[in-house]
Amino acid sequence: MTTLRVLVLLSCMIIANAYRDSFSPEKQFSGSHYVQQVQKMQVFKESFAQLQSTSPSPSPVSDPKGSSGVYHVTSYGADPTGKNDSTDQILRAVSDAVRDPGNGNLYKDIVNLGGVRIDLDGGNYKISRPLRLPVAGRGNLMIHGGTLTASENFPSDGYLIDLSDPSSSGLEYYYEYVTLKDLMLDSNFRGGGIQVIKSLRTGIDNCYITHFNSFGIFVQGGHETYIRNSFLGQHITAGGDPGERSFSGTAISLNGNDNAVTDVVIFSAATGILLTGQANTISGVHCYNKATGFGGTGIYLKLPGLTQTRIINSYFDYTGIVAEDPVQLHISSSFFLGDAYILLKSINGIARGVNIVDNMFSGSGKGEDIVQLDERNSKFTNIDQVIVDRNNARGMNVKATVAIGTKNANDADDTSWTIDLNQALLFPDRVKTVHYSLIAGGDAFPNHALRNVTDNRIVVQSNVPVRANITVIVDQ
Ligand SMILES: *[C@@H]1O[C@H](CO)[C@@H](O)[C@H](O)[C@H]1NC(C)=O
Ligand SMILES: *[C@@H]1O[C@H](CO)[C@@H](O)[C@H](O)[C@H]1NC(C)=O
Ligand SMILES: *[C@@H]1O[C@H](CO)[C@@H](O)[C@H](O)[C@H]1NC(C)=O
Numbered sequence: 001m002t003t004l005r006v007l008v009l010l011s012c013m014i015i016a017n018a019y020r021d022s023f024s025p026e027k028q029f030s031g032s033h034y035v036q037q038v039q040k041m042q043v044f045k046e047s048f049a050q051l052q053s054t055s056p057s058p059s060p061v062s063d064p065k066g067s068s069g070v071y072h073v074t075s076y077g078a079d080p081t082g083k084n085d086s087t088d089q090i091l092r093a094v095s096d097a098v099r100d101p102g103n104g105n106l107y108k109d110i111v112n113l114g115g116v117r118i119d120l121d122g123g124n125y126k127i128s129r130p131l132r133l134p135v136a137g138r139g140n141l142m143i144h145g146g147t148l149t150a151s152e153n154f155p156s157d158g159y160l161i162d163l164s165d166p167s168s169s170g171l172e173y174y175y176e177y178v179t180l181k182d183l184m185l186d187s188n189f190r191g192g193g194i195q196v197i198k199s200l201r202t203g204i205d206n207c208y209i210t211h212f213n214s215f216g217i218f219v220q221g222g223h224e225t226y227i228r229n230s231f232l233g234q235h236i237t238a239g240g241d242p243g244e245r246s247f248s249g250t251a252i253s254l255n256g257n258d259n260a261v262t263d264v265v266i267f268s269a270a271t272g273i274l275l276t277g278q279a280n281t282i283s284g285v286h287c288y289n290k291a292t293g294f295g296g297t298g299i300y301l302k303l304p305g306l307t308q309t310r311i312i313n314s315y316f317d318y319t320g321i322v323a324e325d326p327v328q329l330h331i332s333s334s335f336f337l338g339d340a341y342i343l344l345k346s347i348n349g350i351a352r353g354v355n356i357v358d359n360m361f362s363g364s365g366k367g368e369d370i371v372q373l374d375e376r377n378s379k380f381t382n383i384d385q386v387i388v389d390r391n392n393a394r395g396m397n398v399k400a401t402v403a404i405g406t407k408n409a410n411d412a413d414d415t416s417w418t419i420d421l422n423q424a425l426l427f428p429d430r431v432k433t434v435h436y437s438l439i440a441g442g443d444a445f446p447n448h449a450l451r452n453v454t455d456n457r458i459v460v461q462s463n464v465p466v467r468a469n470i471t472v473i474v475d476q
Pocket of ligand 2: 439469
């Protein structure tokens, strides 16, 4: 085998040399040298051809890898037409790929497989068991380029690709730098698409994950699973689906820290993204998974008390965001369509460090508030640094934590002015600071004072009747 490789390499070098020679100007006229070279090459090619014809041709099944790091599943007998079950064949390819001795280590004891690839050869494979790596502690590998479909007897709690520990390895992290790329994963309403447990730096890129009934992608523990440029939907639809009411499942569940979902479309599922770990970032996500009116949620932040999530540049299409007791949450530069709104849900009444700024909302004119509170469990009482401001709305009611109110004198003298800001302010009965101005008409020079802010109703009074315009600026 080694000799053959050296010969192939040598003959390639000679061909390359001959090619370069024929085009190099100083060699143009050196005819004899050129002829010599061509003759040498001829001899070499013949000897190589001989060697090839006499040596047994390598069987693709016994040596599917050849000299490269690419493992073709079709070489292992997997059926790319999707008729026969290919579980065993693909698992053999996976097993060979990860048993490579590797090239040093990545994080701690994770073997660096040097970029081996399990190539699905553009086929559609039926599998009846999850594709699980036979050993943990491997990294730098890719599975790519084809479709996996769960068969009728696929376990309903399984995942088509399962990056979990096959044995009790006791490793701090199971896998590192595994890339799942250019894959269509069809869970056939039996289980989920991809599971990533306690892994580092996993890339899920350009995947189309459908027909899951649990989770499209489930991430637990570990760090830095980056889900990019992908499409997830339980049902294959382009919106306005007659079965939308019964959509179930969760497209992406991040039960770990430091992950990112970037440029992803979620086109059907009861919940688009469920976050139960901190420091995750969501950017460029389009959720039209299930309308809020039908009970769906675009992004559910179930991390009461420590949220630490950024949601930016995203598109909420008839389905919104729910955040339980948000602590450090940033939502900006996003577009909410179809009466979609943000719901802050009180668990223990905490909302601290929340920025909801610079978003656009568009609705049907029913007066739906852009940000709403769910205080059924308890009232929000522990509120600090919550800023809801600079959002704009069409056909919806803007809510904010900062509001300006005015009251103009209507040709009448008065001693008391009440400005009710409940329509504009997010939190009921909460005024932290008030600035007000009283502009008196004529020669009047009254004494005046801020008298009351209870229930978000700002009351200014003067000692004598006066024709005055009042402006108040309130911060919650
Ligand atoms: C499918 O399985 C049948 C029966 O084992 C076999 O004859 C056939 O060659 C297989 N087809 C493919 C494409 O592997
Ligand atoms: C109060 O506001 C009205 C409307 O802007 C204006 O016409 C009027 O002059 C103002 N009055 C005073 C006293 O500034
Ligand atoms: C402020 O207004 C509320 C509601 O109208 C009232 O119950 C309360 O007594 C007022 N407080 C003062 C200091 O006037």
